[in-house]
Amino acid sequence: GAVVSQHPSWVICKSGTSVKIECRSLDFQATTMFWYRQFPKQSLMLMATSNEGSKATYEQGVEKDKFLINHASLTLSTLTVTSAHPEDSSFYICSATNRGKSGYTFGSGTRLTVV
Amino acid sequence: GENVEQHPSTLSVQEGDSAVIKCTYSDSASNYFPWYKQELGKRPQLIIDIRSNVGEKKDQRIAVTLNKTAKHFSLHITETQPEDSAVYFCAASARTGNQFYFGTGTSLTVIP
Numbered sequence: 001g002a003v004v005s006q007h008p009s010w011v012i013c014k015s016g017t018s019v020k021i022e023c024r025s026l027d028f029q030a031t032t033m034f035w036y037r038q039f040p041k042q043s044l045m046l047m048a049t050s051n052e053g054s055k056a057t058y059e060q061g062v063e064k065d066k067f068l069i070n071h072a073s074l075t076l077s078t079l080t081v082t083s084a085h086p087e088d089s090s091f092y093i094c095s096a097t098n099r100g101k102s103g104y105t106f107g108s109g110t111r112l113t114v115v
Numbered sequence: 116g117e118n119v120e121q122h123p124s125t126l127s128v129q130e131g132d133s134a135v136i137k138c139t140y141s142d143s144a145s146n147y148f149p150w151y152k153q154e155l156g157k158r159p160q161l162i163i164d165i166r167s168n169v170g171e172k173k174d175q176r177i178a179v180t181l182n183k184t185a186k187h188f189s190l191h192i193t194e195t196q197p198e199d200s201a202v203y204f205c206a207a208s209a210r211t212g213n214q215f216y217f218g219t220g221t222s223l224t225v226i227p
Contacts, residue, residue: 042220046214059116060116107158109156
């Protein structure tokens with residue numbers, strides 16, 4: 001079945017630094033990648049939608065200059081949290097749609113802790 | 116955009132009893148409604164989904180019902196087992212491949 005590999009699974013970084021999270025679709029072409037953020041005991045909040053080769057569409061309230069999304073190929077999308085602050089600490093997870101098929105495939109998530 | 120509400124936020128049931136989780140949505144264009152189970156720190160796992168041309172779908176102990184007129188859909192788990200304990204999320208999407216929006220989640224605890 002469709003698999004999305006997300007790395008790293010966890011990361012600790014210092015305040016002010018940037019962190020890159022990668023999601024790769026291993027056996028299918030991810031025409032669209034969705035990025036979510038989940039705070040403890042809360043729901044998954046959609047941050048942005050990215051289509052291969054085009055700019056990401058950000059949800060209201062999500063800073064596009066802070067959360068940089070790149071979807072340069074049909075198998076790779078990256079989320080870079082720039083100038084991270086402790087309040088950015090969260091669980092980030094991607095989800096991809098498979099060209100021509102329904103449903104979504106989630107990555108395994110990244111636990112980001114900013115100290 | 117779409118607004119999905121989910122109730123209850125927490126639910127405890129005795130093993131063997133049934134559990135029901137309800138969601139409402141706001142966008143009448145939504146036509147795909149998946150349910151996900153998420154264990155702590157792990158990715159959501161799709162457990163069942165339903166499309167707007169169907170009123171009910173069942174898969175063993177799990178069933179989902181949809182009322183498009185009222186814009187609500189429900190998850191039913193029968194004969195609950197301790198391993199059913201997790202957080203369950205509903206979601207709604209306007210079309211296949213489009214973004215979907217999650218409900219606020221229900222933490223289900225099945226008491227042995």
